[in-house]
Amino acid sequence: MKRYDKITGVLAVAALSLFSACSEDTMDRINKDHDHTTSVASRFILADVITSTAFSNASGDINTYASSYIEYEVGVDNQLYYAEVRENEPSSSSTFNNSWNGIYSSLKNARIIIDQCGEGGRDHGNDVTRGMAEVMAAYNCALIADFFGDAPCSQAALVDEKGSPVYMTPKMDTQQEIYTQIISYLDDAIANLQKEDLADVTEQDFLYAGDADKWLKFAYGLKARYTMRLINRSSNKSADYEKVLDYVSKSFTSADDQAAFDIYDSNNINPFYGFYNSRAGFGASTSLGTKLLAYNDPRANRAFFTPIVDKKRSQVAANDPSLVPAPNGSPDQSTSKYGISAFVYAKTAPTLLMSYHELMFLKAEALCRLNRDAEDALKEAVVAGLLNAENSISIAIKELGSGLNTNSSEVITETSAGKYFDDVVKAKYAANPLQETMIQKYLAMWGASGEATETYNDFRRMKGLNENFITLTNPNNSSKFPLRYPYGNSDTAANPEVKAAYGNGDYVYSEPVWWAGGSR
Helix, strand or coil: CCCHHHHCCCCCCCCCHHHCCCCHHHHHHHHCCCCCHHHCCHHHHHHHHHHHHHHHHHCCHHHHHHHHHCCCEEECCHHHHHHHCCCCHHHCCCCCHHHHHHHHHHHHHHHHHHHHCCCCCCCCCCHHHHHHHHHHHHHHHHHHHHHHCCEECCCCCCECCCCCECCCCCCEECHHHHHHHHHHHHHHHHHHCCCCCCCCCCCCCCCCCCCHHHHHHHHHHHHHHHHHHCHHHCCCHHHHHHHHHHHHHCCCCCHHHCEEECCCCCCCCCHHHHHHHHHCCEEEEHHHHHHHHHHCCCHHHHCEECCCECCEEEECCCCCHHHCCECCCCCCCCCCCCCEEHHHHCCCCCEEEECHHHHHHHHHHHHHHCCCCCHHHHHHHHHHHHHHHHHHHHHHHHHHHHHEECCCCCCCCHHHHHHHHHHHHHHHHHHCHHHHHHHHHHHHCCCCCCCHHHHHHHHHHHHHCCCCCCCCCCCCHHHHCCCCCCCCHHHHCCCHHHHHHHCCCHHHHCCCCHHHCCCC
16 A cells, blocks of 8 residues: 555564574573564554554444445345345354454554553654554444444453463453543543654554644544444433534544545555455445435435446436345345445545544534534535545446446536535424434445444444434344344454353344443
8 A cells, every 4th residue: 555565674583593502591582572563663553553443444344244234235145145134144253253353453553552652662752653543542442342342352452572462361341441441542642642753654644644633633523423422321411412512623624634544546445345346245225225315315316326237337316227226135145136336336435434524413413412503514514425425436437437337417516515405405404403414424424435334333322312213124123133243253262251242142133232222
């Protein structure tokens, strides 16, 4: 990836075969792993943490399956088909094992940076770098808590000076305890990001090129997100809505500030595109298309392609019979029968760890829940979301090139997006502000940017509040909507506490996570 090759060559392995005649003390010194990642400069580890968090954790399997569960796409082949029909995949400990391991690996590396930049560490004095790592640690801890519930955290992803795990079978922490650490990481980050660094991380910071002010905005944005996430457990909801608004005021002021991992190119591709390109496992969602058509949403005419006919696809509206959308929950297992969304071809669309439109939706929601006027915030959110969708759709059209017959649908512009809000959304907002805010957020987070993770979290949060603003149509949801993800089998096999918590995996259909009203 761009700039990423600067990491190459940092790690080395000592050639020990030349020292066969050395004394025992000498051999002990030689055999000490001086070049383990724990001794690499923190700025180089940061590059890996950002990349793995964006590419593998936020926008990998977790997002791919969430896209099916909340009906942005329909799983039509192999693993995603079985997830769609609720056969084995949603409860199997093998389904998310790669994500499980990847998140803990990213958290481990973030904690190494935090330690190295702390008092007595090799990079002591690099407080801004430490703050960046604390944001990334908070982000990965939240992925653990939000998707798996109670899980190892405080004793997990810790290594000693030799790089070995401190705990082989780390204890389970409650989701509440993990969230306490998440907020602590963000508070520490906010303090450290306002200090100074001795190192220049411009080349290794793939989010903001070393801009501490933007990282600070990102940290405040995450505080807004996670404060809203915990609202079902709040003892003073009004006060927490005010906190959300305060954090939003200190966060992104435009899409230029959003946390976008935007270094994909022809060789290093968006993972959502990568999944479809290798598996072709998604079909266009009947459920989503119906919702768009009910609003006369501009995406209904722009974001769908037909199955391949004579080596070409056609760009069609969601209600065009030639689209052949897949039925949610009961598709045929086929990679060629159904039409697709444009987003599966958005090869270089950025992964958004947190978007400007998400932030504005949080502001609008907080205002609605406080019975205040949220129209301006909602319009800003809707327009930004539509522009992000258009960016991905344009990338997909370019990627397909001569293999696509385009229709006469209009490019979504800031002007047309604003008109859509004024002509359609505004009246619906006036009739039911909170419901319309959450529906528009649901529509805006559809795409190639890895935001299905947040929609899945929102849906479960609203479910915990007994709010049914978003209607899902998969008939299997009546008994088998996945309320969480199962633990990874690397720990269901090796850690007795995780094994006991997993059981046979059926708990994913019956036990909400703690912040959604459950007990773990």
